[in-house]
Amino acid sequence: MKRQIVRLAIAFLLIGGSPAYAIAVDAVTLQDPALEARARTIMQGLRCLVCQNQSIEISDAELAGDLRRIVRERVAAGDTDSQVRAHLVARYGDWVLMRPPFKLSTLVLWAGPPVLLVLGGIALWAGQRRREAPVLQPLTEAEQAKLREITAPD
Amino acid sequence: MRWRSFIPLILVSLLAAVLFVGLGLDPKIVPSALIDKPVPQFDLPPLPGKEPGLIAADLAKGQITLLNVWASWCGPCRIEHPQLMEIAKTTDVRMIGLNYKDDPAKALAFLKQLGDPFASVGADRTGRVAIEWGVYGVPETFLIDGKGRIVMKHVGPLRPEDIPEKILPAIKAAAQ
Numbered sequence: 001m002k003r004q005i006v007r008l009a010i011a012f013l014l015i016g017g018s019p020a021y022a023i024a025v026d027a028v029t030l031q032d033p034a035l036e037a038r039a040r041t042i043m044q045g046l047r048c049l050v051c052q053n054q055s056i057e058i059s060d061a062e063l064a065g066d067l068r069r070i071v072r073e074r075v076a077a078g079d080t081d082s083q084v085r086a087h088l089v090a091r092y093g094d095w096v097l098m099r100p101p102f103k104l105s106t107l108v109l110w111a112g113p114p115v116l117l118v119l120g121g122i123a124l125w126a127g128q129r130r131r132e133a134p135v136l137q138p139l140t141e142a143e144q145a146k147l148r149e150i151t152a153p154d
Numbered sequence: 155m156r157w158r159s160f161i162p163l164i165l166v167s168l169l170a171a172v173l174f175v176g177l178g179l180d181p182k183i184v185p186s187a188l189i190d191k192p193v194p195q196f197d198l199p200p201l202p203g204k205e206p207g208l209i210a211a212d213l214a215k216g217q218i219t220l221l222n223v224w225a226s227w228c229g230p231c232r233i234e235h236p237q238l239m240e241i242a243k244t245t246d247v248r249m250i251g252l253n254y255k256d257d258p259a260k261a262l263a264f265l266k267q268l269g270d271p272f273a274s275v276g277a278d279r280t281g282r283v284a285i286e287w288g289v290y291g292v293p294e295t296f297l298i299d300g301k302g303r304i305v306m307k308h309v310g311p312l313r314p315e316d317i318p319e320k321i322l323p324a325i326k327a328a329a330q
Binding site: 052067092 | 182186187255280286287288290291
């Protein structure tokens, strides 16, 4: 019992232990912790254009640092989150957003997976239905005799 | 019922077609948000001797302009430079440089060594104006029509074949 508890504890630590996130370090951050936190959240949603699968929050690229400075400036100037994002989208396009917006050009991107899932489900269901249920034939006399022979106690 | 047996073949063919096109795209090329938009209204002081720098208002005065973002520390810019020299020599398009995060002395030495295709060069020491242009790496090249609208963007070095295939047709289209 005790052992199991220890094992469980180890498992929990392995799964639930908080991973250390890489965060780019800037010399200049916002004085107000609330604004800095907001800026950080916005940065998490903005994609670095140099190292494409990182957000600018964690990217070490020089351009990401420049963009972080702009985000902080806009936040300090009183922009809302969406105004800050719009500022960068105007320059770099939707591409700069980690979560692409839902619109006509991204319809396949967003709707594709659920549509495929539904189509797959339908195909599976239709396939199941078409497959005939196996008809059980009663054992013949010879088979019954063999069964008795096999299962008979010595 | 026979046609049903072709469904997997059709699906695989579709998938192959999608992948054939999709995997041929270069994910490093980010589509520009500024095509058909007016140029960003930011001026840059000149690289010494390359006055008047980059004056946004000058880009809307009727002349077609090729704006090249470059730096002396950028290797691909060296590879691209002969192509810029050729465009300067063979067309009457005005060429303006945006010198990105560079040391002016080194930038001028670069032009002295490899030739100077630019009518003027703006010095963007902090890279701030380049961000207004949606630049995310050097070199990048923009074509601006006479009304100050960005009509084409090329990311990465211009290769010799890009001149007849991309630059000259774009210049021709912008002239109309």
